[in-house]
Amino acid sequence: MPLDLLEVSGTFFLAVMPENKGFRKMEVKLYVGNLSFSTTEDELRTLFAQAGAVAEVALIKDRDTGSSKGFAFVTMGTQKEAEAAIKQFNGYSLGNRQLKVNTARPREESSSNNRSGGGYRQQRRY
DSSP: OEEEEEEETTTEEEEOSOHHHHOOOEEEEEEESOHHHHHHHHHHHHHHTTTSOOEEEEEOTTTOOOEEEEEEEEEEEHHHHHHHHHHHHOEETTTTOOOOEEEEOOOOOOOOOOOOOOOOOOOOOO
16 A cells, blocks of 8 residues: 655654545635634634534735735635535625635746836836
8 A cells, every 4th residue: 555644733644545546635725715804723724614624724924914814725625525615604704704715726827027016127228
């Protein structure tokens, strides 16, 4: 049987995996938006556990201030649990805010040539 290294809450475990060639983790990442800035990862984990196994909760914070940006990613154990969470919690009121819950989209690749935003640019004079 093949072995796989798994991480659970910062601890690594060596696990025996089934010899099924089609075996893959079926975890599904959900986007959770419109969060109150006081919402914690523990609150989200407890809430989403009502729909099934929660593999991970990542509350997105501002890197400079450490304060919440008002959204998170919750990874559910299976597709069925993810669908149940979306059905149960999209529009759910938490902290006087209606949650937006849907399947997370893959992060778009950013090109170094396609930068937008401010900053000083020296104009060339020919």
